[in-house]
Amino acid sequence: MHKLIVQNLDLPDADISYIPNFLDPAQAGDIFRELRDSVSWRQDPITVFGKTYPQPRLTALYGNNGKPYAYSNITMHPEPFTPEIRILKEGIEALCAVSFTTCLLNLYRDGRDSNGWHADNEKELGRNPVIASISLGQERFFHLKHRNRTELRHKLLLENGSLLLMQGPTQHHWLHQIPKTARTIGERINLTFRVIK
Numbered sequence: 001m002h003k004l005i006v007q008n009l010d011l012p013d014a015d016i017s018y019i020p021n022f023l024d025p026a027q028a029g030d031i032f033r034e035l036r037d038s039v040s041w042r043q044d045p046i047t048v049f050g051k052t053y054p055q056p057r058l059t060a061l062y063g064n065n066g067k068p069y070a071y072s073n074i075t076m077h078p079e080p081f082t083p084e085i086r087i088l089k090e091g092i093e094a095l096c097a098v099s100f101t102t103c104l105l106n107l108y109r110d111g112r113d114s115n116g117w118h119a120d121n122e123k124e125l126g127r128n129p130v131i132a133s134i135s136l137g138q139e140r141f142f143h144l145k146h147r148n149r150t151e152l153r154h155k156l157l158l159e160n161g162s163l164l165l166m167q168g169p170t171q172h173h174w175l176h177q178i179p180k181t182a183r184t185i186g187e188r189i190n191l192t193f194r195v196i197k
């Protein structure tokens with residue numbers, strides 16, 4: 001068992017921790033390849049301000065209570081957890097006292113793939129949700145901005161094998177995004193564990 005590095009972000013109205021070494025790099029690489037080849041990735045159309053586009057990344061939903069997850073006019077229905085996803089879920093649950101029901105996966109194929117400004121504040125997540133986010137493969141920047149205090153912004157690099165935990169009032173007060181980049185970069189997989197009520 002290696003010693004986890006826990007970095008608590010010092011941001012008002014938020015409770016965010018970053019654990020760069022949640023998985024060791026070799027283990028993260030194995031899980032990345034397994035998920036890239038076995039997950040049923042799809043590209044759904046999203047509707048933003050009345051216009052419909054293909055979502056700029058691939059996604060998939062897994063879960064253990066059959067409950068759908070709806071965001072940006074998409075409703076996703078979960079497939080049962082795979083063994084790899086269940087092992088990651090149990091690893092996170094050993095750190096935080098939450099039983100996650102659902103995992104949303106994102107595959108960013110290159111720098112053109114992205115995830116626009118949003119908060120994970122859908123009704124089915126309840127109040128003050130715990131969102132646990134694992135990053136595999138290509139590191140990408142994660143941007144945060146406060147909803148009301150526009151001077152408050154933060155950037156952090158999400159590294160291979162890292163875990164980001166967002167909880168408390170974070171989703172209420174802050175938006176986050178994965179911006180596009182013009183650099184030539186590789187693929188990244190992100191898993192976000194959630195409780196869907």
Ligand SMILES: O=C(O)CCC(=O)C(=O)O
Nearest residue numbers: 106115120133178190192
């Ligand atoms: O890819 C990431 O790190 C963020 C994903 C995200 O914010 C989401 O799926 O809600």
Ligand SMILES: [Fe+2]
Nearest residue numbers: 118119120176
């Ligand atoms: Fe999110």
